[in-house]
Amino acid sequence: MEIQHINTDLLTRGRLETTIIRVESPLLFWVQLKNGEQDLKELEEELNFRMSRRAKYLYIWPDQMRVDMDVAVRDRQSWRRGLIKKFNRATSMVQVSLGDWGRLLWRRTSEVFLLEERFQHLPWQGIICGLAYTGPVTDTSTWPKETNDLCRILFEGQRGWIKIIHPLRKGAALVKLEVQQKNSPNGTFDARDTLIQLGHAELRTRVTVDAYPAV
Known part of the structure; x- marks a missing residue:
């Protein structure tokens, strides 16, 4: 999905x-x-609750990451949904699009996590x-x-x-x-x-x- x-x-x-x-x-x-707005607010509240407890179980190995993969990343103090756009293998960095917020950010591969299916419906x-x-x-x-x-x-x-x-x-x-x-x-x-x-x-x-x- x-x-x-x-x-x-x-x-x-x-x-x-x-x-x-x-x-x-x-x-x-x-x-x-x-x-x-309310749907997104509730989704992000649940995402933050889940990731604060389950992030370590949702780690993605770098060789499993792919372009256009839905992921979860931290943006300032919050967890948000994202989409992998490209990689820089030399620096182990990943460019992620925050599709709910219209922004791009770079994160280390160790800071990009699997997005559970429950957060992909909206x-x-x-x-x-x-x-x-x-x-x-x-x-x-x-x-x-x-x-x-x-x-x-x-x-x-x-x-x-x-x-x-x-x-x-x-x-x-x-x-x-x-x-x-x-x-x-x-x-x-x-x-x-x-x-x-x-x-x-x-x-x-x-x-x-x-x-x-x-x-």
Whole structure:
């Protein structure tokens, strides 16, 4: 068994309340759906309880590890679900994707453990998103660092709502994003319109553009 991604093609085309958990650029950010927050919270609480008692029994020998293997790793003070992405055999390090949180981290092979099947039923809760019909203001293949930094300041860690415009692969979509204003529970702003007004993006006729990093 392996953890599946949320199928964005099956999600409503109405507004979905989310938390924006990580931002790399206007075309690459991660959200968690509000209606899955409690399920993830309960899963991670149980995972932390189990791993505090059973980790030594779930050790994986390095020669048994493989790419795309579901694992458990410590992230700061918590145990989280992860997926092996690649190895550095020379340093005995493993790159692990935290599919619920949209982050990559490196761990020693001795710090990567088998994920029990009971924790594989809930789909990955991180959805990879990009703003639809949005491109850089200049003819470039890379989003400017200033734009990416601004997006992190404005969006990361905030509550918001996505509306799926174009589903991509499972667990990914191009979206319209509304962000709740800081210190204003009833105030929201449109992410794309705000970037355009601030001179960091422009409206495009194509649903997406080739500007790295992107979903």
